[in-house]
Amino acid sequence: MRVVVPFGGDSPKTRLAPFFDADERRDFALAMLRDVLDAVESTGNDPVVLTDRPVDVHVPTILDDRPLTDAVNDQLGGDDPIAVVMADLALATPASLTRLFEMEGDVVAAPGLGGGTNALVVRTPEFVVDYHGASIADHREIADDIGVSFVEIDSMRLAVDIDEPSDLVEILLHGRGRTREWLDELGVTLDTTDGRAEVVCHRR
Amino acid sequence: MRVVVPFGGDSPKTRLAPFFDADERRDFALAMLRDVLDAVESTGNDPVVLTDRPVDVHVPTILDDRPLTDAVNDQLGGDDPIAVVMADLALATPASLTRLFEMEGDVVAAPGLGGGTNALVVRTPEFVVDYHGASIADHREIADDIGVSFVEIDSMRLAVDIDEPSDLVEILLHGRGRTREWLDELGVTLDTTDGRAEVVCHRR
Numbered sequence: 341m342r343v344v345v346p347f348g349g350d351s352p353k354t355r356l357a358p359f360f361d362a363d364e365r366r367d368f369a370l371a372m373l374r375d376v377l378d379a380v381e382s383t384g385n386d387p388v389v390l391t392d393r394p395v396d397v398h399v400p401t402i403l404d405d406r407p408l409t410d411a412v413n414d415q416l417g418g419d420d421p422i423a424v425v426m427a428d429l430a431l432a433t434p435a436s437l438t439r440l441f442e443m444e445g446d447v448v449a450a451p452g453l454g455g456g457t458n459a460l461v462v463r464t465p466e467f468v469v470d471y472h473g474a475s476i477a478d479h480r481e482i483a484d485d486i487g488v489s490f491v492e493i494d495s496m497r498l499a500v501d502i503d504e505p506s507d508l509v510e511i512l513l514h515g516r517g518r519t520r521e522w523l524d525e526l527g528v529t530l531d532t533t534d535g536r537a538e539v540v541c542h543r544r
Numbered sequence: 545m546r547v548v549v550p551f552g553g554d555s556p557k558t559r560l561a562p563f564f565d566a567d568e569r570r571d572f573a574l575a576m577l578r579d580v581l582d583a584v585e586s587t588g589n590d591p592v593v594l595t596d597r598p599v600d601v602h603v604p605t606i607l608d609d610r611p612l613t614d615a616v617n618d619q620l621g622g623d624d625p626i627a628v629v630m631a632d633l634a635l636a637t638p639a640s641l642t643r644l645f646e647m648e649g650d651v652v653a654a655p656g657l658g659g660g661t662n663a664l665v666v667r668t669p670e671f672v673v674d675y676h677g678a679s680i681a682d683h684r685e686i687a688d689d690i691g692v693s694f695v696e697i698d699s700m701r702l703a704v705d706i707d708e709p710s711d712l713v714e715i716l717l718h719g720r721g722r723t724r725e726w727l728d729e730l731g732v733t734l735d736t737t738d739g740r741a742e743v744v745c746h747r748r
Contacts, residue, residue: 433698435698436698439698451700451717451718453704453714454710454713454714454740454741455713455717455734455736455740455741472739473736473739473740473741474736474741476717477717494637494639494640494643494699494700494701495698495699495700496655496657496698496700496702496703498700499700499703500657506658509658509659510657510658513655513678513680513681514655530659530678530681532659532676532677532678535676535677536658536677537658537659537677
């Protein structure tokens, strides 16, 4: 199955600014993207990066600088099943993605924390995406309106996307690959001295 | 299987103070507890509430006012498998709990966001808990030290515990039962006008 991985290459991950400068955030986003591509490839499927600017990866890329919703909808509508997996799912593993890809349903979705839609499998040409707002609820409605089944996977690894400093806790607790190594190299560690897990960056 | 549900009845959920007063927080915690008990019973297992003060539920209770770790460890150590499921897992469903209870492993854990351990199945008498700090990492280590297997379930429904106002978003998006009704009655709704899902309480 073709697996589209949207990637915003232009000033990504701005909410991590308290921890990383613009170049670092770009490096970090790229580390996550590459880990996601590896995880997708390990499931035996074919990732392609949908990006708004050229990006150095070892898989095919599609350049499209329109907003996310428009760019993804342009990839949908064909007869073959297709998946959309966000590039910042740093906890995604081959096992969690395999579970997603193998779930039955016209549309299978991985809800993100806070109402996003972190991943989709689309097996019907009529379905369209709308990533604005609480998109998981919108996607449920869109499927309902066109009369196709909508199934949600219960996965923490696919629910966590990395946007804010507090999300880095999850990578330090459960992550691996380039993303984890990148954080380790920058001296980002877990601090549990006050009884709750927080992230600290020893460099700053 | 016996399923211990620890419940802190004394001033629960203080981090929800921006939304609810003390009486409301107690009501809300009780609604979540009862939903969790129902979900556990639906799996065919036997819940018992481990609480620091008398609580009005339809299942057996054990009164123990020691700290969580001590009170839970007092329940472990027997020959029969036992589970520990936190009372604030408002998204837990019979399906997610069944998946947890049926997973193989000497110790099976549901990691909570931020490093907690939201649920455990313990099939070995030597295992003990330690809920302080990033307990999921500590529990991994404890299992490793005594040479038993430690398996983690990948479940968003078991990863989300309800502590802060932002957690309420998940109930409004994915919850049901008494907890959801309680929020609806208090006028707590989702606001997505700025493109992200936030919770607002129309009463205040």
